[in-house]
Amino acid sequence: MKKIQMVDLIGQYEQIKDQVNSSLTQIMETAQFVNGPAVKQFQVDLEQYLDVKHVIPCANGTDALQIAMMGLGLEQGDEVITADFTFAATVEVIALLKLTPVLIDVDKDTFTINIAALKKAITPKTKAIVPVHLYGQCANMEEVLEVAKAHNLFVIEDTAQAIGATYTFKDGTKQKAGTMGHVGCTSFFPSKNLGCYGDGGAIFTNDDALAHTLRGIVNHGMYRRYYHDVVGVNSRLDSMQAAVLQAKLPLLDNYNAARQQAAAYYDKAFASCNKISTPHRETSYSDHVFHQYTIRIIGADRDALAAHLQAQNIPHGIYYPVPLHLQEAYKDSRYNEADFVQTNSLIHEVLSLPMHTELDEEQLAFITNTILEFLN
């Protein structure tokens, strides 16, 4: 059996090696390292794939979130609501910009923002909502957008884990993750569903004026060379990363299908085990692109199982072991533990299993058998 990896990027590279190597060589031979043609081409390709008017490439997913908030003109003291159960980058940029993060509980089944908690958290100071499409499944955008509209709030989608996922509205309209709110933010970190060979990110919007603002912010607030109209940052996707992404984008749907196939294997294997809750799919509104395949262990010792997997050389992850509202950096006396029932229990239950495009049946059988033998 091939060694099991949490993420297998080498196997994926083998399949696109010729194209990637020749694109990278060309960039080196022409020395168009920054803002070369590959960046523009990838931008256009991604706009087409997502069916969105504007893609603004940038240096990473964290910057994408920060720049989106800067572009929307959010100011010190504005409250921004986001999920308590996400990667820290989401709340980090809110705090960094001196906005006020308001963390709220998630649904225990979908791990995404809870709509009742969202409604309860809104105050006159609330300016934006950041739904996180955690593990590869969209948050309940239909309701998020309704709440936002009713209260005149911006919606900034964090789609770092869900690129390529499709959301279906009640009227049958379909839209890609990251293109439903005012602005969407993604990451091309190597382990994401569409990953480059270093850091990368992008911002999506259908708003022409906002797109213009964002394109200036990523480049030192310059709209004309050496004229700085707004405070900006330096956040660029470099040409080499763009070339890698250009090679991988046409394969993204295949990659996501391979992940779904591995997920289906896991689902079936675990179906009869009452100590495992497999990922719930909100099939009425979103498909799931399985950035992570995350199970919940119920009525058994998750940490003992994790240690057993470790001993069997089966990699796994606990995303996330501490809710954000209990992190030293983001504690706030306004929070009430009774409002975080789900996140406080999820941290003890969740376990993410190996998930990537190169998992084979022998590996999946070994992983699932090891888990089931331990729990039974």
Ligand SMILES: *Cc1c(COP(=O)(O)O)cnc(C)c1O
């Ligand atoms: C990865 C990730 C980010 C940050 O992306 P980087 O490119 O690593 O900066 C933000 N939010 C979520 C939910 C992520 O998973």
